[in-house]
Amino acid sequence: MKATTPASPPRRSPPGDLAIWVFICAELLAFGVFFVAYAFARVGHVELFNESQLLLDRFSGALxxxxxxxxxxxVVRAVAAIRKGEATLCTRWLLAAIGMGSLFLVIKVTEYGHKLEQGLDLGYNLFFMFYWTMTVFHFMHVILGMVILAAVALKAHRGGYSAQEHTGVETGxxxxxxxxxxxxxxFPLIYVIR
Amino acid sequence: MNSSGTDNRQNAWVRPCTAVWIVLMLLTVAVLAAGQAGLQGGAIVSVILVTTWLKTQMVADFFMGLRRTGGLWRIGITLYLLLVTGLIGLAYRMSAG
Incomplete structure (x- = not known):
């Protein structure tokens, strides 16, 4: 019988520093409140939300x-690399992830520019109040995430992580x-479902 | 632990993550296609919300590694995802009259 290799053994706590998970839970709660508030605000303004949604660039949202x-x-590949002790490879995967994060920001800023040119700003209507609040809030989190990944990549590049100790990589x-x-x-909430 | 064992364990983790990445990409394109086709209504909203829950659960389980953690962390995140997508679904059902 062919022997199978088990994945890493079960662990009691999630990967990374426990403090980041407390932070993640707080962030998820904040975003959850936004999502549910948007959905219930729509109940009284269905036509407004549906018409406003058509003004968004769904393709850029999907991209x-x-x-x-x-x-x-x-980032998954970066974590796998450092667990094998391959710090250089880990750094490269993290830089690739940061590059994709940068692309996200460029696409989003381009979309924001088009919306502002059309006069679809925060005060345009209720839908766009939610659109700007939620997407800008998320935008700030992308920037923070990129800063964290950059700090982790720098430390990995300097040999600060190993196969035995890489909590920082898992935290980021x-x-x-x-x-x-x-x-x-x-994405589906703001751009697609109606 | 020897290096070969570590490599095998990491490969055994990355392979399903690669499959999940491809599935997530395909589901995203499917949701975009539904939107571009102008599909709407209760059934479509339900399908898209279930798809959204499935995608987020896969990110939590495989990318975040909660599948191996199990216990309260996984249950907590799963309940959160079900609650949020469920409440969104309820609101859309209410708006449909």
Whole structure:
């Protein structure tokens, strides 16, 4: 019988520093309140929300989803690399993830520019109040996530992590995945379902 | 632990993550296609919300590694995802009259 190699053994606590998970839970709660508030605010303004949603660039929203998902996968590869003690490879995957994060920001800023040119700002109507509040809030989290990944990449490049000790890499990775997870809900909510 | 064992364990973790990455990309394109086709209504909203829950659960389980953690952390995140997508679904059902 062919022997199978088990994945890493089960662990009691999630990957990374426990403090980041407390932070992640707080962030998820904040985003959750936004999502649910948006959905229930829509109940009394269905036509307004549906018409306003058509003014968004759905394709750029989807493209950004693909970009963030891919960056999250790159971070998975970075964690796998450092668990094998390959710090250089880990750094490269993290830089690739940061590159995808930068692409996300460029696409989003371009979209923001178009919306502002059309006069669709925060005060335009209730839908755009939610659009700007939620997406800018998320935008700030992407920037913070990129700063964290950059700090982790720098430390990895300097040999600060090893196969035995890489909590920092897992901590940064967990935060970045949270940023991805939130956008995966945000995209269909704001851009698609009606 | 020897290096070969570590490599095998990491490969055993990365392979399903690669499959998840591809599935997430495909589901995103499917949701975009539904939007571009102008599909709407209760059934479509339900399908998209279930898809969204599935995608986020895969990110939590595989990318974030909660599948191996199990216990309260995984249950907590799963309940959060179900609650948020469920409440969004409830609101859309209410708005449909």
């Amino acid at each position: 950004n989803t693909l970009v963030l998902i891919t960056s999250s996968y790159f 990775a967990s935060y970045w995945h949270m940023v991805d997870l939130v956008w995966i809900i945000l």
